[in-house]
Amino acid sequence: MKPMSLSLKAGLVISAVMFAIAALAPVIAPADPYQTHPAEILAAPSGAHWLGTDQLGRDVFSRVVHGARTSLLVAFFVALIGVGLGAVLGASSALAGGWIDTAAMRTVDIFLSIPSLVIALALAAVLGPNLVNLTLILGFLGAPFMARVFRSEALTLAQQNHVRASALLGAGFGFRLTRHILPNLGPLFATLVSTSMSSALMVASALSFIGLGAQPPTAEWGALIYEGRNTIMYEWWCAIPAGLAIALSATGFILVGDGLRDWLDPRSSQA
Amino acid sequence: MTTPRLDVRDIRVGYGTGPDRHDVLGPVAFGVDPGEIVGVIGESGSGKSTLAFALMDLLPPAARIGAFDVRFEGRQLRDLSRRERRALLGGQIAFIPQEPMTALNPTLKAGSQADRVLKRHLAVPSATRRRRLEDALERLHVREPRRVLDSYPFELSGGQIQRILIAQAIVLDAPLIIADEPTTALDVTVQADVLADLKQATLSAGRSLFFVSHSVGVVANFCDRVLVMKDGQIVEQGPTRAVIDRPQHAYTQRLIGALPSLSQPRTRLPVEAWT
Amino acid sequence: MAGFLLRRLGFMAVVLVCVTLITFLLIELAPGDTARLLAGPQASEAAVAQIREEMGLDAPLAARYAGYLADIVRLDFGTSVVTGRPVLTEIAERAPATFELMILASLIALGIGVPLGVAGAMHRGRAPEAAARAVSIIGASAPGFWVGLLLILLFYRTLDWFPASGRFTGTPPDAITGFLTIDALLRGDWTGFRIAFAHLLLPALSLALLELGVYARLVKNQMLGVLGQDYIRVARAGGLNEGEVLRHHALRNGLAPIVTIVAASLATMLYGSVSVETVFGWPGAGRFVVQSIFKLDLPVVMGFAVLTAAAYVIANALADLVYAGLDPRVRLE
Numbered sequence: 053m054k055p056m057s058l059s060l061k062a063g064l065v066i067s068a069v070m071f072a073i074a075a076l077a078p079v080i081a082p083a084d085p086y087q088t089h090p091a092e093i094l095a096a097p098s099g100a101h102w103l104g105t106d107q108l109g110r111d112v113f114s115r116v117v118h119g120a121r122t123s124l125l126v127a128f129f130v131a132l133i134g135v136g137l138g139a140v141l142g143a144s145s146a147l148a149g150g151w152i153d154t155a156a157m158r159t160v161d162i163f164l165s166i167p168s169l170v171i172a173l174a175l176a177a178v179l180g181p182n183l184v185n186l187t188l189i190l191g192f193l194g195a196p197f198m199a200r201v202f203r204s205e206a207l208t209l210a211q212q213n214h215v216r217a218s219a220l221l222g223a224g225f226g227f228r229l230t231r232h233i234l235p236n237l238g239p240l241f242a243t244l245v246s247t248s249m250s251s252a253l254m255v256a257s258a259l260s261f262i263g264l265g266a267q268p269p270t271a272e273w274g275a276l277i278y279e280g281r282n283t284i285m286y287e288w289w290c291a292i293p294a295g296l297a298i299a300l301s302a303t304g305f306i307l308v309g310d311g312l313r314d315w316l317d318p319r320s321s322q323a
Numbered sequence: 324m325t326t327p328r329l330d331v332r333d334i335r336v337g338y339g340t341g342p343d344r345h346d347v348l349g350p351v352a353f354g355v356d357p358g359e360i361v362g363v364i365g366e367s368g369s370g371k372s373t374l375a376f377a378l379m380d381l382l383p384p385a386a387r388i389g390a391f392d393v394r395f396e397g398r399q400l401r402d403l404s405r406r407e408r409r410a411l412l413g414g415q416i417a418f419i420p421q422e423p424m425t426a427l428n429p430t431l432k433a434g435s436q437a438d439r440v441l442k443r444h445l446a447v448p449s450a451t452r453r454r455r456l457e458d459a460l461e462r463l464h465v466r467e468p469r470r471v472l473d474s475y476p477f478e479l480s481g482g483q484i485q486r487i488l489i490a491q492a493i494v495l496d497a498p499l500i501i502a503d504e505p506t507t508a509l510d511v512t513v514q515a516d517v518l519a520d521l522k523q524a525t526l527s528a529g530r531s532l533f534f535v536s537h538s539v540g541v542v543a544n545f546c547d548r549v550l551v552m553k554d555g556q557i558v559e560q561g562p563t564r565a566v567i568d569r570p571q572h573a574y575t576q577r578l579i580g581a582l583p584s585l586s587q588p589r590t591r592l593p594v595e596a597w598t
Numbered sequence: 599m600a601g602f603l604l605r606r607l608g609f610m611a612v613v614l615v616c617v618t619l620i621t622f623l624l625i626e627l628a629p630g631d632t633a634r635l636l637a638g639p640q641a642s643e644a645a646v647a648q649i650r651e652e653m654g655l656d657a658p659l660a661a662r663y664a665g666y667l668a669d670i671v672r673l674d675f676g677t678s679v680v681t682g683r684p685v686l687t688e689i690a691e692r693a694p695a696t697f698e699l700m701i702l703a704s705l706i707a708l709g710i711g712v713p714l715g716v717a718g719a720m721h722r723g724r725a726p727e728a729a730a731r732a733v734s735i736i737g738a739s740a741p742g743f744w745v746g747l748l749l750i751l752l753f754y755r756t757l758d759w760f761p762a763s764g765r766f767t768g769t770p771p772d773a774i775t776g777f778l779t780i781d782a783l784l785r786g787d788w789t790g791f792r793i794a795f796a797h798l799l800l801p802a803l804s805l806a807l808l809e810l811g812v813y814a815r816l817v818k819n820q821m822l823g824v825l826g827q828d829y830i831r832v833a834r835a836g837g838l839n840e841g842e843v844l845r846h847h848a849l850r851n852g853l854a855p856i857v858t859i860v861a862a863s864l865a866t867m868l869y870g871s872v873s874v875e876t877v878f879g880w881p882g883a884g885r886f887v888v889q890s891i892f893k894l895d896l897p898v899v900m901g902f903a904v905l906t907a908a909a910y911v912i913a914n915a916l917a918d919l920v921y922a923g924l925d926p927r928v929r930l931e
Contacts (some may be wrong), residue, residue, distance in 0.1 A: 295744030302739030411838025
């Protein structure tokens with residue numbers, strides 16, 4: 053096993069910390085993130101409220117910490133759906149070969165020529181803006197690109213002799229897919245999920261920021277920034293911490309994604 | 324005794340630092356006289372290409388040069404700055420690479436790339452440069468030199484590209500040509516032609532040629548003197564006929580003995596001899 | 599070359615038809631009565647009935663799609679539910695503001711990102727490479743709208759150097775191009791230019807950040823690949839110094855694919871502009887479409903989708919053409 057690079061280790065630490073914060077949210081921030089304190093609106097950070105309160109008197113620190121759960125969960129599922137669906141579609145296309153493969157990839161090409169944002173906006177307009185819809189929409193929109201990547205990787209696997217031999221022996225499509233192809237795509241899967249999580253986090257929080265994702269009063273980092281934006285001048289603590297959380301988490305995921313890719317690449321030598 | 328044009332006293336090249344360090348070349352010592360064709364033979368990994376690139380200061384950035392005592396036309400190269408050494412390239416030391424198909428920028432026409440190099444060294448107008456290049460190509464038996472120079476590299480054959488680079492060396496009148504297995508990537512028939520052209524280009528102007536090859540057969544017919552390398556060291560050197568006919572070192576003997584020959588019965592190289 | 603062009607055009611047409619199909623189906627399959635959706639939640643029953651009549655919503659699906667497609671080809675994207683004016687007009691009025699933003703952001707991203715990437719490749723293992731790497735990570739992890747807020751905090755609240763919202767303070771110059779900065783210059787209005795530019799700078803910087811990082815990383819990787827090629831070594835062996843090697847070979851080959859990346863980055867700029875325009879109260883098409891979504895102004899949203907998809911496809915096709923111009927292998931095969 054190659055030694056892990058410094059940036060990969062750093063990325064793993066950062067990501068682990070963010071996930072831990074999300075998991076342990078009630079322990080770290082016991083204050084109720086939805087509890088309003090009308091008497092303490094827009095209070096500056098203090099001993100009682102570590103990051104102050106927002107325009108409804110809610111504890112900002114608590115909202116940011118609990119927001120980790122929402123944001124990271126959304127990012128994870130968007131990545132999982134996108135990469136997972138893409139893996140199955142891409143691998144199936146490669147295994148099927150022939151005109152199915154060509155047709156599928158042409159369709160993907162057409163799809164990739166359309167900026168996915170406009171589709172996301174159109175879908176959000178039609179289906180109604182909420183977090184679940186957003187997660188599903190972003191997940192599905194990410195699948196075509198992933199399908200492309202997995203299909204390339206799966207092509208070499210599908211050509212291997214033992215896979216073709218198993219077909220001759222009567223192994224069904226599903227069998228070959230799940231036993232020969234998909235397990236070998238594991239490293240690629242892990243790398244892509246990490247990288248996808250960072251872009252998923254960015255896009256989901258951006259869409260929540262404009263109001264198409266998490267709806268108030270949900271604590272989600274993008275939504276928190278939106279809530280804090282009008283008071284940014286004098287009550288900076290409302291919007292800034294959430295953005296910092298996004299930046300840190302995304303950095304962690306990017307470092308892990310890039311680091312995994314280099315670590316798992318059999319061709320790259322030790323630095 | 325004439326002063327060698329290229330006088331190599333010591334070169335040592337390695338990779339890695341500290342405990343990971345391993346030398347790939349050195350110590351080596353040899354000379355190349357004016358008008359001489361010196362061949363270097365050895366198997367892959369013997370360090371012969373590294374030697375060629377070390378002479379030109381074109382080693383990969385990861386390479387660590389441990390020792391470098393080389394005189395070129397009397398000048399100690401170690402005393403020159405990086406820029407001064409690079410300034411020697413092209414005009415004083417020309418290079419013919421191994422793989423012609425990747426030797427030129429695919430997005431530029433061959434002629435304009437050669438012209439760029441000529442422009443660096445010659446203070447003559449572009450029309451003159453173009454004419455000299457075309458003349459050189461004609462003397463190297465390239466048909467339609469104008470069309471060849473006007474083509475993109477992927478439209479040309481390996482032999483044509485090698486001849487463009489040789490023509491470049493001729494026009495620049497470089498006293499030393501370093502050729503790194505220039506014919507390995509070519510068809511056998513083209514090989515013979517390009518070699519003949521190289522020899523003619525060298526002899527006609529008293530140039531020296533430092534010729535790296537893994538083919539004993541090619542070197543035997545082509546070079547005046549030969550260096551035999553193994554594991555980064557020169558195990559034997561001398562006049563070609565002497566080394567080929569009466570090899571002194573055990574490794575050279577095995578190398579020569581492994582050559583297929585139509586007249587003598589083949590001796591199979593025992594496997595353990597290589598280790 | 600002609601074959602290449604034809605294939606590209608054909609592909610473009612297919613993509614655009616698919617987009618119209620998607621938007622059409624979305625309106626049709628959306629929950630709720632289609633006529634109601636197109637008329638808007640505020641419209642009266644009579645208005646809804648009229649829409650149903652006008653659009654022939656009782657006709658079969660295929661016929662309606664054909665009509666929809668025909669309208670789009672004639673650049674008729676319907677009328678806004680909110681204002682009653684043609685969708686195309688509404689979007690076209692606000693488009694220059696968004697373009698101005700995107701163009702400046704692209705220039706900033708290219709102007710900083712590309713040299714950073716080149717420097718990173720030329721000086722591996724030293725500060726420039728680390729800087730390129732850091733910038734690409736920050737660009738990809740710091741949300742543009744958040745950075746925008748930080749910039750407002752710093753440059754407006756603390757330093758009071760730049761304004762925080764809108765495109766202009768005072769009376770803007772009369773529109774020629776719709777780009778306030780250009781219009782001011784064209785009219786010799788130096789003060790006006792300064793004001794317009796000051797308003798433009800912070801949003802453009804926020805928008806540029808992500809692309810900056812992408813360019814730095816891609817350019818660096820591309821250049822590293824090029825610098826490792828044989829012909830670079832042969833060029834050096836010919837005596838060319840590093841500057842010449844860079845200018846004549848490395849940059850030319852390394853940067854050609856950048857053209858295609860610039861076109862692709864238009865898509866990310868688009869999604870970025872939506873949130874950045876919101877932060878800075880920038881009256882562009884991005885902010886407009888978001889407002890339209892909340893007002894359930896479907897014709898605007900769908901019209902925006904088709905128009906932006908078309909712009910993106912055309913931009914990509916142009917980029918491919920330019921790339922073919924730079925790399926002869928592409929067009930001669």
